Amino acid sequence: MKKVSNLQFKAPLFDTLLAHAKRNVTSFHCPGHKNGRSIDKELENYTGEEVYKFDVTVFDEVDSLHDPVGPIKKAQELMAQAYDVEHSFFLVNGTSVGNMAMFLAACDSGDSIIVSRSSHKSIMAGIIMSGVWPIWVQPEINQNLDLIFSTTYSQIRNALDRYPESKAVFITSPTYNGVVTELSKIVDLCHRRGKIVLVDEAHGAHLHFNQQLPESAVEAGADLCVQSTHKTLSAMSQGSALHFNSKLIDFNRVKKIVSMLQTTSPNYLTLASLDLARRQVYLHGEENFDRVIKAAEWGRSCINNNISSMKCFTRQEIQKLGFDLDITKLTVNVTKTGLSGYEIESILAKEYNIQLDYADLFNLVAIMGEGSNKTDVEIFVKALESINKKYHGKQKNWILKIPSLATEMVIRPREVFLSNNTKKS
Ligand SMILES: Cc1ncc(COP(=O)(O)O)c(C=O)c1O
Known part of the structure; x- marks a missing residue:
């Protein structure tokens, strides 16, 4: 204690x-x-x-x-x-x-x-x-x-x-x-x-x-x-x-x-x-975040067990890769829906009155905070279940890649920024 x-x-x-x-x-x-x-x-x-x-x-x-x-x-x-x-x-x-x-x-x-x-x-x-x-x-x-x-x-x-x-x-x-x-x-x-x-x-x-x-x-x-x-x-x-x-x-x-x-x-x-x-x-972080964690874990297991086209990685999966996970965050992989994370983010906002903080091509990220509760997660899960039933696209073959960092750095970003030669937009 x-x-x-x-x-x-x-x-x-x-x-x-x-x-x-x-x-x-x-x-x-x-x-x-x-x-x-x-x-x-x-x-x-x-x-x-x-x-x-x-x-x-x-x-x-x-x-x-x-x-x-x-x-x-x-x-x-x-x-x-x-x-x-x-x-x-x-x-x-x-x-x-x-x-x-x-x-x-x-x-x-x-x-x-x-x-x-x-x-x-x-x-x-x-x-x-x-x-x-x-x-x-x-x-x-x-x-x-x-x-x-x-x-x-x-x-x-x-x-x-x-x-x-x-x-x-x-x-x-x-x-x-x-x-x-x-x-x-x-x-x-x-x-x-x-x-x-x-x-x-x-x-x-x-x-x-x-x-x-x-x-x-x-x-x-x-x-x-x-x-x-x-x-x-x-x-x-x-x-x-x-x-x-x-x-x-x-x-x-x-x-x-x-x-x-x-x-x-x-x-x-x-x-x-x-x-x-x-x-x-x-004074209350322990109990408040116990509540948030419980709601997030409930949501994670509902999505993983009941929604065939979506998946949330778990703490165990992340730990196996040598990292740890803040389990209050719900990252939902949506690649199997045939829609991008951006598209589902927009559907959630327009059709279900749910606003996320972030999405990318592959995932939705639902950020939970000290004010979050289980009702919020229930609404979110229900909306995802409904999207899962409504949209049956073909799974996209997108692959996550990032640009290589092979370029040699010959000039500091500050000098580039202050250079007179930078293009005017
Ligand atoms: C990793 C990271 N660092 C810094 C920031 C900036 O934080 P703030 O919005 O409090 O300025 C953000 C905002 O999203 C972030 O995701």
Whole structure:
């Protein structure tokens, strides 16, 4: 049983904003809607009026994200305690900004960094901004499961052997499909060789809080790790956290860079939701995610047992391949329906009122979060059963392939980006 810290019952930033909102302070500060007074009435009729009183700006009472000394500082400290790291930074431009910050914080221009080619677009932004040489690692693919994997331990070891000058290693784990790589082994290896480990854990803010789930990057000992608190926990969109836990990176440099990249007008509702999401998952993550896991596993077995043209891979199948699986994610392979994942995603939206987060040629990905329940999964499974009966196309012979990385890198992405010769679109 985890020992609960009494401090974790508090939500210092939310409490401050609530107290401020209740006082109906006369506003001569931004934003211009003045505690919601000039918010569009159609919007206000739908949402209610109180929420806009949280939309304030930086002043002493509510603290500053850039140099916190009050409730934001306390809220970030509680986040760090919950994740058991040295420091947590609240982010208001999602994990995208956190990824850019990690590159700029860990590397100098001209450094080399090992990165999987299958990374989020913000990674390329980080590479361009920081001026590093990316050492691309080709992700493993599995043509039976039609799946692109994360970087493996042996791939990292080979890359480190071949490019011992690399300063850092950048890993994305979990992938969009919830596949988690052998992070502890990778971190141990990198640290033994004095290399920094950066992890894009956009889809894994919940992993630390439920024993059934795979190991998270913070537990594995990553130097920096960024999580989209808004993706699987209950923070508002754009709410993410960057966790610092390193002897290899200068903390003050991280702090400066995070500040350089973020707006000076953060949305305080998003910030307060980070504070509350942390409290909720710390206190109730175990039971909340037990519920989500139960629903997801129920859905997985219904699809595998009852829907002939669709298949969800299981944790056991993924473990046999040397990875682990976040079982809250449902990846449904639809190749036998004769339709692509994109087509079924569109059918689900138009005919069944179900919106997915992601689909590709082969798969649908249903992302479950702390607010998901069994009824959602029942609706999803029923819709898939109906699609299975209605559509009997011929199975396509598509094969998952990715472009080769054989090209020699002779110029850094930053120089290409800044070159006058780039084509104007
Ligand atoms: C692996 C990965 N990293 C980073 C991001 C960006 O996260 P955010 O939307 O919080 O900026 C995403 C978004 O989908 C993602 O899938």
